[in-house]
Amino acid sequence: MKSLLQKKLWRREKFFFFLLNFFFFLLPAQAGINRTALLERNNPQLHSFDSLSSLTIGNGGFAMTVDATGLQTFPEHYSKGVPLGTQSDWGWHSFPNPKGLLPADCLLPYDFGHGSPEALYSCQVRTEGRGHDASEWYRVNPHRLHLGIVGFELPDVITLDDFTDISQMLELSSGTIRSSFHLQGSPVSVTTVCHPTRDLVSAHIVSSLPIPIKLHFPYPTGAHADDACNWDAENRHSSTIVSTGDHSAAFRHVLDGTTYFVSFRWEGEASITRKAPHYFVITPSSGEFSFSCEFLPTYRHEFRHPVSIPSFKETRLASAEHWASFWNEGGMVDFSACKDPRAPELERRVVLSQYLLAVNCAGDTPPQETGLTYNSWYGKFHLEMIWWHQAHFALWGHPELLDHTLEWYEHAEPMAREIAERQGFDGIRWMKMTDPSAAEAPSNVGSFLIWQQPHFIHLAELVYRANPSDEILQKYYKLVQATADFMCSFAVKDEQSGKYILKGYIPAQETLRAAETINSPLELSAWKCALQIAQKWRQRLGMRPRSDWDNVIDNLSPLKVNDDGIYLAAESAPASYTDTRFMTDHPAVLGAVGMYPASNLTDIPTMRRTLDCVWNMWGWDTCWGWDFPMTAMCAARIGEPEKAVDALLMDKSKNRYLPNGHNYQTDRLRIYLPGNGGLLIAVAMMCAGWDGAPKTPNPGFPADGTWNVQWEGLLPLI
Secondary structure (H helix, E strand, O other): OOOHHHHHHHOOOHHHHHHHHHHHHOOOOOOOOOHHHHHHHOOOEEOOOOOOOOEEEEOOOEEEEEOOOOOOOOHHHHOOOOOOOEEEOOOEEOOOOOOOOOHHHHEEEEOOOOOOOOEEEEOOOOOOOHHHHHHHHHHHOOEEOOOOEEEEOOOOOOOHHHEEEEEEEEEOOOOEEEEEEEEOOEEEEEEEEEOOOOOEEEEEEEEOOOOOEEEEOOEOOOOOEEOOOEOOOHHHEEEEEEEEEOOEEEEEEEEOOEEEEEEEEEEOOEEEEEEEOOEEEEEEOOOOEEEEEEEEOOOOHHHOOHHHOOOHHHHHHHHHHHHHHHHHHOOEEEOOOOOOOOHHHHHHHHHHHHHHHHHHOOOOOOOOOOOOOOEEHHHOEEOOOHHHHHHHHHHOOOHHHHHHHHOHHHHHHHHHHHHHHHOOOOOOOOOOEEOOOOOOOOOOOHHHEOOOOOHHHHHHHHHHHHOOOHHHHHHHHHHHHHHHHHHHHHOEEOOOOOOEEOEOOEOOOOOOOOOOOEOOHHHHHHHHHHHHHHHHHHHHOOOOOOHHHHHHHHHEOOOOEOOOOOEOOOOOOOOOOOOHHHOOOOOHHHHHHOOOOOOOOOOHHHHHHHHHHHHHHOOHHHOOOOHHHHHHHHHHHOOOHHHHHHHHOOOOHHHEEOOOOOEEOOOOOOOOHHHHHHHHHHHHHHHHOEOOOOOOOOOOOOOOOOOOOEEEOOOOEO
16 A cells, blocks of 8 residues: 555655655745644544544545544444544455356346447346346445454443543644543543554553553444444454564454454553454553554564554654645645635635545545445445545645556556447446456446546546646556547447437436436536547647547537526436426536536536526435535536535535534435545635636635635646
């Protein structure tokens, strides 16, 4: 796993900039935004065991979430809130497959009038039999692991009521969680940090009496969305101590075909006992105690040489240096001079979203929608969401983080090419729901989506714009070309009109059906934008434009307009917006001039009427977190900045941001990082603009004196 700090070596001058920025960060700001003050006023501060306010430390590819004790002491109290997860890029598991079920068993034929007459799609097979069993197994497997609980070991008689004077703060500037409380009247303080280059957490505890530490390994649940902890399957996995030293111990955890290790190092005297088959307790001899706990996919030399495991002081320093670099290298937006009373809340959401996305969504693979905090959709990630998760990195001064994750697509390419081939298309078709292996998860919705297809081209272009170089072009052009090849072969020419149409797919507004949908607005705009970018890449590399690509670009169908002058959800949708079936889920029609720039397919006055219609009639309670920033992006592009701000702060349940900064959705999906990412994309473009934006300051904010937004280090959106 490559950490954030390692990824920044992508820049040749990284080391020198790091030193400069680190020491600058320690000094009072002399000009521009006072970043120290901005971070300090937005540090989350908690005073209770709030199950929706747990705090997370991490490095983008590994994260741990803790309760008010600064550790994972009460996981059962948080399991239905924001759970106390310990997750990594590499931590995955599959249940046994005794029937030898195969991915091919999940395939069903469909004929949508293009590609192969009987294109094969990986589906959730409803009829009983091998196909049904296979689709259920491959949907659940593999699933992401909770690697282990690290918390205080307390007597059973201790309850939450025994904790008083709770004060906890996440210090954003250093990535440090500082917790203090009284336990039955005795003061305790805990400082918790995560190493920026290793899957390692470290803590320093000061107490009048020694408090033991627990390390408890769960078996996975394989559930759709939960904390991934099955504590009632002790006989299905094994946990052993593989080595001990005067100040260290190493553990092996084996779950079916998955094995990983935990290395534990402490300072001072302590003893280890096994409380249960998967439950270990480290008991210190004094009240002041420091430890480091590292999770590893393989057995490493550190187990025999524990001194090489970073101490608490070393980890704390590495964390502080890393976050100083992160905050000073990247973009920043200051709302303190704004007069609108909603500005402080918008600033809080923006700053905490920057932190949460760097912690959860900057690893070796695209992130799941709940990041590294707890499982959703079995821990799998969704490639239609990577745009919302990570496009902001390029806009906010951290293109190397997006660049690093995009490297996973090279690994996924053979599987994506196989999908295109079995469906009769050219190039590569990116799957929707997958895991590090790039295998396609069976789905009766996801397997028919296409709006993830242009994301790769769009994101590669953002990386290039942030660092224009032949190196980036050469790195990604092969995948850009193959992605565009699929897009062109997917478009079907209508011989009567001479236009290319998109059909046989489920659009971003997932209430529409694959067999009926033709020419949905977001997908048409996405096709146009991505294919134009692909041609630009050829020109940059000294190649001639592809005539077949130009043929599709020049002849894509325009967006369908009804008699009221409003864009429809699809050309195949009813002409009236009074049909409530088409007024729920994602208002993806707004993304056609929101996520993507206006083109000859679209018309600004028509989109303005469409926005007004959607604004007044849509079922906003059925939307998702990224729909609100998408609406803001549309409003900004068409010259409605007041609506853009109102959309970002719309008072709806799925546009709620918790004290820890997470975007709450439902009782099942308590955090939703695409919402956080969408917020950052929208704010960046509202500040820095977009292709074709007015040459005015903050073109997406009202120019009436209420939104005097200051910003640094942002780039425009395409």
